Amino acid sequence: MTAKDQDATARHDVDADSGATGLAVPGGLPTTAGLRRVMVPPGRAFDLLIVPTEGEPADSGDWIERARLWTAAPGLLPKQPAAHTAVPVLIPLYGCHVIWAPARGAVLGPTGRLDQLQVSLLEFAGCEADLADLELRCNRLLAATEGDAAAAFEFDERGPDRRAELASRFQEAVAVRRGLAALGPAVHVPPVHPPTLASQLAERLRDRTRLPERHELVTDRADFVLQIYEACGQRASEAAIARRQMGLEWAIIVILVAQLALMIVELLASRNST
Amino acid sequence: MPQIAIVGGGPGGLFTAWHLEQLATAPIEITIFEATDRVGGKVITPRFTAAPVHYEAGAAELYDYSPVGDDPLRELVESFGLPTVALGGSRVYVGGRAIANLDDLRDAYGDRACRDLGNFDTWARSVMTPREFFASGSDHAGSAEPSGRFDTTLAALPSREIRHYLETMIHSDLATPPAATSVAYGLQNYLMNDPAYMRLYCIAGGNEQLIDALVARLAATMRRSTVVEQVGEGSADQLRLTLLGHEGRREADFDIVVLALPMDALGRLAFASGSLAAAMQRHLAHHDHPAHYLRITLLLDGPPHTPTDDDGYLMLDAFGGCCLYLESAREPEARHGVLGWLLGGAAAESMAAWSDADLVTAALATLPDPLAVDPERVLEARVHRWTGAVSSLPGGWQPLSQDQRHRPAAKTHPGLFVVGDYLYDSTLNGVLDSAEHVAGCVAAELTDHAREI
Ligand SMILES: Cc1cc2nc3c(=O)[nH]c(=O)nc-3n(C[C@H](O)[C@H](O)[C@H](O)COP(=O)(O)OP(=O)(O)OC[C@H]3O[C@@H](n4cnc5c(N)ncnc54)[C@H](O)[C@@H]3O)c2cc1C
Numbered sequence: 147m148t149a150k151d152q153d154a155t156a157r158h159d160v161d162a163d164s165g166a167t168g169l170a171v172p173g174g175l176p177t178t179a180g181l182r183r184v185m186v187p188p189g190r191a192f193d194l195l196i197v198p199t200e201g202e203p204a205d206s207g208d209w210i211e212r213a214r215l216w217t218a219a220p221g222l223l224p225k226q227p228a229a230h231t232a233v234p235v236l237i238p239l240y241g242c243h244v245i246w247a248p249a250r251g252a253v254l255g256p257t258g259r260l261d262q263l264q265v266s267l268l269e270f271a272g273c274e275a276d277l278a279d280l281e282l283r284c285n286r287l288l289a290a291t292e293g294d295a296a297a298a299f300e301f302d303e304r305g306p307d308r309r310a311e312l313a314s315r316f317q318e319a320v321a322v323r324r325g326l327a328a329l330g331p332a333v334h335v336p337p338v339h340p341p342t343l344a345s346q347l348a349e350r351l352r353d354r355t356r357l358p359e360r361h362e363l364v365t366d367r368a369d370f371v372l373q374i375y376e377a378c379g380q381r382a383s384e385a386a387i388a389r390r391q392m393g394l395e396w397a398i399i400v401i402l403v404a405q406l407a408l409m410i411v412e413l414l415a416s417r418n419s420t
Numbered sequence: 421m422p423q424i425a426i427v428g429g430g431p432g433g434l435f436t437a438w439h440l441e442q443l444a445t446a447p448i449e450i451t452i453f454e455a456t457d458r459v460g461g462k463v464i465t466p467r468f469t470a471a472p473v474h475y476e477a478g479a480a481e482l483y484d485y486s487p488v489g490d491d492p493l494r495e496l497v498e499s500f501g502l503p504t505v506a507l508g509g510s511r512v513y514v515g516g517r518a519i520a521n522l523d524d525l526r527d528a529y530g531d532r533a534c535r536d537l538g539n540f541d542t543w544a545r546s547v548m549t550p551r552e553f554f555a556s557g558s559d560h561a562g563s564a565e566p567s568g569r570f571d572t573t574l575a576a577l578p579s580r581e582i583r584h585y586l587e588t589m590i591h592s593d594l595a596t597p598p599a600a601t602s603v604a605y606g607l608q609n610y611l612m613n614d615p616a617y618m619r620l621y622c623i624a625g626g627n628e629q630l631i632d633a634l635v636a637r638l639a640a641t642m643r644r645s646t647v648v649e650q651v652g653e654g655s656a657d658q659l660r661l662t663l664l665g666h667e668g669r670r671e672a673d674f675d676i677v678v679l680a681l682p683m684d685a686l687g688r689l690a691f692a693s694g695s696l697a698a699a700m701q702r703h704l705a706h707h708d709h710p711a712h713y714l715r716i717t718l719l720l721d722g723p724p725h726t727p728t729d730d731d732g733y734l735m736l737d738a739f740g741g742c743c744l745y746l747e748s749a750r751e752p753e754a755r756h757g758v759l760g761w762l763l764g765g766a767a768a769e770s771m772a773a774w775s776d777a778d779l780v781t782a783a784l785a786t787l788p789d790p791l792a793v794d795p796e797r798v799l800e801a802r803v804h805r806w807t808g809a810v811s812s813l814p815g816g817w818q819p820l821s822q823d824q825r826h827r828p829a830a831k832t833h834p835g836l837f838v839v840g841d842y843l844y845d846s847t848l849n850g851v852l853d854s855a856e857h858v859a860g861c862v863a864a865e866l867t868d869h870a871r872e873i
């Protein structure tokens with residue numbers, strides 16, 4: 147296991163005690179069904195409903211619908227789901243069913259398949275949460291560029307606060323771009339062949355939620371934002387340099403004037419003495 | 421103005437006309453002769469009579485090579501603004517058991533079989549990289565292409581189950597028995613399941629829309645219901661076609677003739693001059709290796725009770741290995757169900773003699789439990805027999821150079837060209853490559869000729 151894998155497992159630490167989480171398995175599901183609360187990056191709780199369907203087809207009864215309703219609990223879904231995603235996303239997969247929504251997920255299938263599905267779903271949930279967080283931060287920055295763009299052309303000095311504000315946005319833009327670069331390999335995963343159940347689920351989840359397209363879009367935006375704040379930084383330092391230069395120029399002028407005055411005084415004194 | 425005849429209004433003929441019109445630097449007159457009253461050849465999307473539902477009777481899937489290199493077909497489809505749907509399917513039913521991934525394979529045959537498949541897969545990729553797969557059939561493929569027969573490759577597999585699994589997986593694409601398939605072609609048909617090599621897609625609403633889009637944009641004259649019976653020598657350096665149409669039999673001379681015909685139709689064509697007949701005989705002897713397909717398509721009163729995965733198709737080990745298209749799965753809102761069986765090779769050839777009713781009964785009997793359909797639910801059945809309709813080079817045969825392939829009588833009859841999928845990989849991508857090559861040659865020659873004048 148690589149250090150990165152260990153890190154990923156550690157981040158998936160489980161609080162399986164439903165009493166502690168205040169969660170309960172929804173009614174109408176088999177008694178073997180269970181719940182996990184897992185912390186996925188960036189520090190979000192993700193609740194996972196696990197429904198073994200031993201001896202029964204996964205679509206027996208209305209288990210899928212109950213699980214779907216549970217994942218779609220009001221207040222847990224984003225107000226504005228990503229343009230192409232209808233949440234929760236339901237993926238039927240060779241006798242199993244997987245449901246994903248931003249804060250909850252469910253896996254239904256034979257016991258022998260549930261582990262692979264959980265690992266794959268949690269990895270995806272972490273990746274999606276990361277991306278959603280970066281999208282949010284990038285959108286905030288994008289909105290701010292409207293007011294800040296002028297500073298990329300001409301720096302309007304309104305005190306030292308403005309400079310600090312722009313610097314902090316630049317740092318945030320760099321952090322977002324770095325986050326996106328780090329997330330890239332997890333989003334643009336080449337398809338696995340021959341496939342495993344886990345790889346098939348991961349591919350379908352990425353595909354259905356348009357993860358690669360979303361990543362590309364937000365990366366483009368982050369690049370744009372970064373360009374603006376780089377230009378702002380440029381102008382701000384130019385302004386600082388200009389200010390410093392102006393000070394210097396004034397000092398030189400003052401010295402020259404003083405020198406001139408001294409010379410005049412000296413000249414007058416020498417005339418008077420002759 | 422140079423007179424150009426294109427014989428065959430299938431994709432090959434239409435692609436050639438399209439490229440010629442794009443490349444020509446001076447006015448040319450193109451006439452396309454099509455034997456039947458419809459153009460499109462084996463790209464055909466008919467409608468059932470019992471309901472306004474369409475299905476693919478010929479080419480059902482297009483191959484997307486764009487992740488690896490230039491894909492002229494994908495570009496053409498996109499340039500026409502045709503919406504596409506990705507097609508996927510990794511389920512192979514062997515002995516009634518579904519194997520969709522390594523986990524299923526391990527459950528069914530154990531760890532050893534899984535390792536065997538892994539080893540075969542690693543070997544297949546080492547023998548043919550995505551770039552080599554992409555270049556295969558072209559002059560750049562070189563001698564690196566694996567030679568030999570595919571049946572010996574399969575026989576070398578230690579696990580009988582994996583052999584059977586692989587045969588089932590790729591058989592309907594091959595349409596030829598492994599003994600008559602080259603290792604390169606067999607491997608291509610295995611590797612095409614790996615998205616790193618290529619992806620499958622179809623045109624939403626039916627593949628025939630590509631034909632409609634082409635016809636709408638062509639300026640060429642279209643002579644439907646006109647059979648070209650014979651190619652001979654005309655006045656000067658021209659070629660003379662004998663045509664049979666509504667107005668009876670007549671002859672017409674052309675500067676350039678492009679035969680965009682599949683092998684079976686090319687074999688029926690007469691050649692008047694001795695040297696031309698001999699050259700065409702050599703061409704046929706090299707390329708004519710008939711392979712067979714048979715399609716059985718059923719319209720159901722509602723979506724079939726299949727597990728509702730995204731898959732557009734799956735493989736069955738019935739009929740020596742066949743592909744079952746879940747055509748209605750491509751349209752989520754579909755109120756009817758459409759199931760289509762594609763049989764290939766010997767089974768397709770021998771069963772072509774069966775009655776439609778027997779074929780439908782046999783097809784329904786192949787459905788494994790979770791897919792089973794009550795015969796009462798079948799509203800309409802369509803059968804399309806494609807005996808000898810395709811051709812591919814058998815194992816061990818070396819493809820000719822591009823020029824040799826496309827100009828069977830270059831010295832004696834430089835105005836005669838052939839275009840065909842059989843010159844490449846028996847697909848639409850192949851016939852487009854062929855059409856592009858010929859259009860390029862013809863356009864270059866016309867430009868040279870115009871300069872001389
Ligand atoms: C069942 C089946 C499934 C297939 N599936 C796929 C697939 O999934 N993907 C893929 O890429 N390819 C597929 N193919 C292959 C694909 O259909 C061919 O590559 C393509 O149709 C070849 O085009 P063509 O113009 O060379 O030949 P055709 O499509 O056969 O067209 C030839 C045309 O010439 C006309 N003609 C014949 N004789 C004469 C004459 N004497 N005078 C005038 N006109 C004549 C015919 O009527 C016909 O219209 C499939 C083929 C079959 C049979």
